[in-house]
Amino acid sequence: MxxxxxxxxxxxxxxxxxxxxxxxxxxxxxxxxxxxxxxxxxxxxxxxxxxxxxxxxxxxxxxxxxxxxxxxxxxxxxxxxxxxxxxxxxxxxxxxxxxxxxxxxxxxxxxxxxxxxxxxxxxxxxxxxxxxxxxxxxxxxxxxxxxxxxxxxxxxxxxxxxxxxxxxxxxxxxxxxxxxxxxxxxxxxxxxxxxxxxxxxxxxxxxxxxxxxxxxxxxxxxxxxxxxxxxxxxxxxxxxxxxxxxxxxxxxxxxxxxxxxxxxxxWTRQPYLGFGVDAHSMLLTAEGAARFANTDDLETYLGVVVEGGPLRLFDSSQGVSSSSSFCSDVDHIGAEAAFEESLFLGLRLNEGVDLDRVRDQFGDAMLRAAMPALLEVQDAGLLELYSDRMRLTTRGRLVSNEVFSRLLIPSAA
Incomplete structure (x- = not known):
């Protein structure tokens, strides 16, 4: 990456x-x-x-x-x-x-x-x-x-x-x-x-x-x-x-x-930064990744942001504050959430998800835990599942949100 x-x-x-x-x-x-x-x-x-x-x-x-x-x-x-x-x-x-x-x-x-x-x-x-x-x-x-x-x-x-x-x-x-x-x-x-x-x-x-x-x-x-x-x-x-x-x-x-x-x-979970109203970001950290977003209100974005407000992380006008005042607006992505994202985002691509790469990155246990849901979606005709790759079918792309909702890891559902 x-x-x-x-x-x-x-x-x-x-x-x-x-x-x-x-x-x-x-x-x-x-x-x-x-x-x-x-x-x-x-x-x-x-x-x-x-x-x-x-x-x-x-x-x-x-x-x-x-x-x-x-x-x-x-x-x-x-x-x-x-x-x-x-x-x-x-x-x-x-x-x-x-x-x-x-x-x-x-x-x-x-x-x-x-x-x-x-x-x-x-x-x-x-x-x-x-x-x-x-x-x-x-x-x-x-x-x-x-x-x-x-x-x-x-x-x-x-x-x-x-x-x-x-x-x-x-x-x-x-x-x-x-x-x-x-x-x-x-x-x-x-x-x-x-x-x-x-x-x-x-x-x-x-x-x-x-x-x-x-x-x-x-x-x-x-x-x-x-x-x-x-x-x-x-x-x-x-x-x-x-x-x-x-x-x-x-x-x-x-x-x-x-x-x-x-x-x-x-779609490949590479880092990006968003600036401006309703802009979203994802940056890599030692623990995985961090996601955060700006306010979706123009007046709030243009005005002075109160303590703990949605622009706290990168708000130069507020000065340096303690970590507790901005981390509430940051979603820290650990291994389990990163695994789910790799499936959801990767399946948007026609080439699908490389299962060997997923195993190398997250280990085999998470993939085994997700396999019953994957097989269920495959049986519904929404997913093609091979030994080394999975991808949505044509019909699966039309109902992709339904597919993604079925693929939550049991322990995270």
Whole structure:
């Protein structure tokens, strides 16, 4: 396992919030952006002291950086320069680091694109969701198919070849034919990476509340059935694979040599640090690992954090405190929890889990304890189990959360 750390930087600002979204993002006023960027930089400058307090390693270098959100491209060129200055002031960013920007089509200015490229950004992820204008508009997206195609061409002309397109199966008004059209358009664009998600409607989102009340706003009455959306997802897996865009993770597909290096860190339990609202981290420790997360409330993140608050670990404004004041926000991962994570996260990958590696890392006893649950899931047709490897079946990927819930170690359940 590499000791290089991945960096995730959360930018929660959006021009408009999608109707199905309940993430820690929104159409916050632009006047908050300067303070937010300042706060990100403060957090970065305090990270080493925070890591020392929990005896966690920051690794030797940074080899991936991912700007997510929200719509990070709404920041100005000057604000990105400030963030990169702070980032490089605290970390050794590798010359060949993968640096990704999430972006909504039509919301990346030329000046910002130029600055990001000067800073080493070499990968863009466009939140297309659908190439059918009616479907995009139904969930609050502001772009059209024409804009999506123009943006892909523009960033290519600028020299960015690593491009991902997000698609969502199950949007309001979507049909089998319109879904096939979106998948075919993604393939025709010849981008090297595509992410395919099933629509997940949070009950606290605008669309979720409307569906619960059996209303019609936001296209609630036109949301396809879960069975239909699952069938479209399965068809997309086959279509993309036939086009040379092979599935390597439940939601991710890539041409050869173009997998997301940053996202692979999550699924292979490599260390990563998150900065900003609702950002999560996992660092290695002598005992295993430590996981922690920032507040999901923007005002709390921007304001003064009280004793024991969610930003306590890396909050430079609070000064040095006793360990008891911040460890309550840190989840220390021992061997048993690490074993479970290795199964859950590894099974997201099409190649599955290397059982010999698991035995080498955790010993044979934990694997034997989990075997009854593994055999049960295998009998249900959700898991393929071999002497040296296990992986989800196609049906298992559709109900992966159910599979993972069955694989809790008996002593931890």
């Amino acid at each position: 590499s000791d290089a750390v991945g960096i995730y930087i959360s930018i929660p600002f959006c021009k408009a919030k999608c109707t199905f979204c309940n993430f820690a993002s929104g159409a916050f006023g632009a006047e908050r952006m300067p303070r937010y960027v300042d706060r990100l930089c403060e957090e970065m400058r305090a990270v080493r002291a925070g890591a020392d307090r929990i005896s966690a390693s920051l690794g030797g270098s940074v080899d991936t950086v991912y700007f997510g959100g929200g719509t990070p491209s709404l920041l100005s060129a000057t604000q990105f320069r400030q963030i990169f200055d702070a980032l490089r002031g605290e970390f050794d960013v590798a010359r060949d680091a993968e640096i990704t920007l999430e972006c909504a089509p039509g919301q990346l200015g030329d000046e910002t694109l130029d600055e990001l490229q000067r800073q080493g950004m070499n990968r863009i992820s466009f939140g297309v969701q659908s190439f059918v204008d009616r479907e995009s508009a139904a969930v609050g997206r502001l772009h059209t198919r024409e804009q999506c195609e123009a943006e892909i061409a523009r960033v290519r002309r600028a020299g960015v070849g690593e491009i991902n397109l997000d698609l969502i199966a199950g949007l309001p008004h979507q049909t089998e034919e319109s879904w096939k059209f979106s998948v075919d358009q993604a393939i025709a664009s010849e981008v090297p990476h595509v992410s395919v998600y099933l629509l997940e409607v949070d009950e606290d989102s605008r669309l979720g509340r409307e569906m619960l009340e059996q209303g019609t706003r936001y296209g609630a009455a036109a949301v396809p059935s879960e069975d239909d959306a699952a069938g479209w997802y399965e068809q997309a897996c086959l279509t993309l694979d036939d086009a040379g865009v092979g599935q390597y993770e439940i939601s991710n597909f890539a041409r050869s040599g173009h997998r997301s290096r940053h996202n692979l860190k999550y």
